[in-house]
Amino acid sequence: MLYTSTRDKTVHVTSAEAITHGISADGGLFVPESIPQLTADDLQRLAKLDYKGRAKEILSLYLTDFSKEEIDRCVEGAYADGKFSSPAVAPMVKLADGSHILELWRGPTCAFKDMALQLLPHLLTVSAEKAAGGRQIVILVATSGDTGKAALEGFRDVPNTQIMVFYPSEGVSPMQKLQMATQEGSNVAVCAIEGNFDDAQTGVKKIFTDPLVAEKLAQKNKMFSSANSINWGRLVPQVVYYVSAYCDLLAKGEIQNGDPIHVVVPTGNFGNILAAYYAREMGVPIDRLICASNRNKVLTDFIETGVYDRRRDFYCTSSPSMDILISSNLERLLFLLSGMDDAQTRTWMQNLSADGVYDVGEAMRNKIQAVFNGGYCDEDATKELIGSVYRSEGYLCDTHTAVAVQVYRDFRASTGDETPAVIASTASPYKFSRTVLAAVAPEVQAADEFAMVDALYEKTGFPCPKQLLELKNKQVRFTDICTRDTMEEAVLRAML
Ligand SMILES: *Cc1c(COP(=O)(O)O)cnc(C)c1O
Helix, strand or coil, rough: CCCEEEEEEEEEEEEHHHHCCCCCCCCEEEEEECCCCCCCHHHHHCCCCHHHHHHHHHHHHHHCCCHHHHHHHEEEEECCCCCCCCCCCCEEECCCHHHHHHHCCCCCCEEEEHHHHCCCCHHHHHHHHHCCCCCCEEEEECCHHHHHHHHHHHHHCHHHCCEEEEEEEECHHHHHHHHHHCCCCCEEEEEEECCCCCCCHHHHHHHCCCCCHHHHHHHHEEEEEEECCCHHHHHHHHHHHHHHHHHHHHHCCCCCCCEEEEEECCCCHHHHHHHHHHHHHHCCCEEEEEEEEECCCHHHHHHHHHHCCCCCCCCCCCCCHHHCCCCCCHHHHHHHHHCCHHHHHHHHHHHHHCCCCCCCCHHHHHHHHHCEEEEEEHHHHHHHHHHHHHHHCCCEEEHHHHHHHHHHHHHHHHCCCCEEEEEEECCCHHHHHHHHHHHHHCCCCCCCHHHHHHHHHHHHHCCCCCHHHHHHHCCCCCCCCECCHHHHHHHHHHCC
């Protein structure tokens, strides 16, 4: 299996090269040249395995230049017993309306990013041995809140790696900020930036592709790689949990083999839902992919009109990890749906960066609508949903998950479609205690973040991850703030 670039089909690299480099030199994203297939028998067989067993099988279909031993070692390291607070790794909870909440936040940093970022350092270390000639890997991350912490935790003290994270100073929740500012490890750095996530992401991309910076790193026998979801090594672990969710429904007798399901994903950078699309293309009987946005509904509008238009106001919402106007991974979908048309994909992406808008036309819009539904949920509805699910089911959703549940309810109300649905739940509610507490107990006053956590626990009894409770006693190590113009200096200072 080789990988090509969404902007240049003459590129052919191994998975180790794709993972080591993160992004193609032409600015495109790496995608596998073909999509491996799973039959109904395969799914039946996988249903008998545990999460790690399923992960090994799926990964081996995509990472064909890894040996079986290497894949085993990566998976065993990533999902080792005790790292996730559920033996199932990604357990499912059934709600009264029959939908299945897929809890992807049982890892060390309490957001779904752990599902991939516990594995990526292992994949990258093996890849770099094959493809980086012994150079040290420097990871740069732009985060809307959760990726940064998950990447720091994944890469901390991993030999031969360094990591630096940029987050928007006003764009993350207090808990997210504290998680990053207190990060431990000898190879980590964290810096806030004045601006929003798109500023951070654009800045990182610029440093990443600057030949002068690359030269300076090379002199120290170092090279950049990326832990953002543009890296294929982030996406392939996410494909696993959609296959695994289908297998779990089979194993529990919730569905018969071959029955369709829908998948609902609260979406920002389009990575998580793209992984579901890959699972669908592999042959998992996923019918509709429902893309849920918050008030930054650039994707809802795109799915409806075929016009991607980022020239709009940016809102800071209570679901900050979805406050994104440039969904990088959409590029991969466009490349696939256009029949791997690299020239066309390049043009759309050039239009986006030059004019802030592109129009994929009617034929493409129809192809998108044949698979995807889009919907969005505003701030009031998010809060109301959290309250109503808690009151009726005793279940506590975080703000991102709430957006997805509400969009799913809207979909079901407007279509009458009762196909079983898997809803991706992407964070622990305790990462967003202010909004969640206000939703379930508006009468409670709490002075600070930890008082809110305590109040939420007292009110609901819903378990609070110990990693979040422990933050209270951790020392703040990182307080730097930079601007888009001083990011490069900050990187060179910390990483050289
Ligand atoms: C990152 C994140 C999302 C968005 O996922 P994408 O892959 O960027 O679409 C949603 N919810 C939470 C909690 C996240 O951390």
